[in-house]
Amino acid sequence: MKSRVARSTAAKSLPVFVFPEELNFIAKDQRTHKRLLTIYNPYNFEINFQVLCNTPERYAVTNPHGTVKAHCCVDIVIKHKCAHSGPYNTSSKFKVEAYHGDKLLGSKVVASHLKDETNLPEPTSESLEFTRFSISSEHPSISIARSSTATTTAGHSVGVLPVIVTVVCLVLLFLPLEEDVFTSFPPYIRVSVNMKILAAYILGIMTILFVKT
Template identity: 35%
Template sequence: MSSSSTSIMDGRIPVFVFPVQLDFYYDDQTTHKRVVTIYNPYEFDVTFKVLCNNPKKYAVVEPEGRISGQKCVDIVIRHVAVSPQSVETTDKFRIHMFEEGTSEILGKKDVLAILHPGLPEAESASLGNKQRKSQPGFPLLKSDGDSPPRDVPVPNYIACFAAVVCILALFLPTSCENDRSQLLQDYPWLHLSLNQKLVFAYVLGLVTMAILRT
């Protein structure tokens, strides 16, 4: 107990926060709001406080609060001063964690906030592809020779084989039939029971759905 209290009072307990960097993009309003998760993996309850070096540019929902032991909380951070002058500037959030009921800092964690120009890379690439497809000056490329296009789906050979087996099994005679086929009379193991045929019919339905989806 003494060693535990000593480590707490030394302020050496790590603070677990995700993400550790907030990326805002000037032309994407959906990125102007970010969610930060603060974890408390310890057995005791803690309190936290969120500080910022430039509080006029951000709005923090519930910048102070309590986290029970082995729980986490989400806080919302909004960039409310998006402007060309703020692009490529880096701000810093500092999260202080306290032992509940005291003002002694257990640990702290810095989270960077950066306003980037334009759009996120993935979104910019997708928009560029759409624009190139819509422009008449970019003709469609043809494949060399008779090679198939890359987007052609590959048939599911296993499902096709299973479907053929099920169909053949359904055509076999049933063991409860009185007039058994003379052709297969010498092969009693080919006479299936009604339950076996029901199983084959059920499997046939499943593989048929798999083939149609492909």
Template identity: 30%
Template structure:
């Protein structure tokens, strides 16, 4: 048998002799694995219990509810521990992957209506307290070195040399003559004539760089 953990909730079952609603309970079996598994339910006293669908298949990353009924509750069965064993099997090889035992007990009487959390240690609410106000003379003073004003940080930020260089290039390109313009050949070389579309691109880049440099 392999040693795969078998996850079952609850980990134990308690039936009460005088409380008929407790004679039917659920066991939830989980399959957290990425493959389907077969399961089978066994019991140490099958004459006392009935299990609906005691075997079947659990899909990957799914769970299944198993209905357990106590069919023969009697005073002679009280305080006797029985066990259910849930075993998982590989669907292909039918090899057992793991098992889990669930102890059960028939208890005389009825379940207590008292909250189980209150049966242990005694817990009491805590009174809320506000933090004491420190006197003015004890409060730390904020010096000029501790003050972080946005303008102070802005003055210390280094100038973005790349942004300034791009701005100068864009301004120089906008000052060049537009391609359709007629200018003397001696004043501007032919390759310095740029089109209006290219000037629009330089204008757009200049606006972006100006926002980057002048932003607070």
């Protein structure tokens, strides 16, 4: 089965799912100096990832590389080290690369903006030469591998509709792909990769909604 996965992934690149697709750091808002980036794995096999950046000296990233189990996700924290000193109104790029073994499956670019305050003109971009992060001893491994499920905080109420949407997204993520031949599920309840992409994206939005509730 693993050899079949390797052959199918070698034939074409697969989409990489991250949320959010853009990070905004506001110098005057201390709460925005750390951002959470979630890497999703909707596939039926384990993937490895690494996070690159074209301006790595400006950021501290917990666990810039690691593993995401099938149908799970990993949260990593990105801290802007120059939020107080600038340069302001500039843009950097992160690249999240996903691997199956030594084979590159695909990559996703995430824009990062540092602004002096909100509602300013579009930041200027830096060079697009990506560099690996070195793991700093002052930032312990705090990324959390968790199943792609959404929970609510005790004592807070969440509407029925978001819960229903979350359940539907989870069902779609756990259903087999259309081209998966190693499954007993009938074809009419298999889903496409595009449907899983949409479900993972909506699930990320729902997760943030539940966290803020």
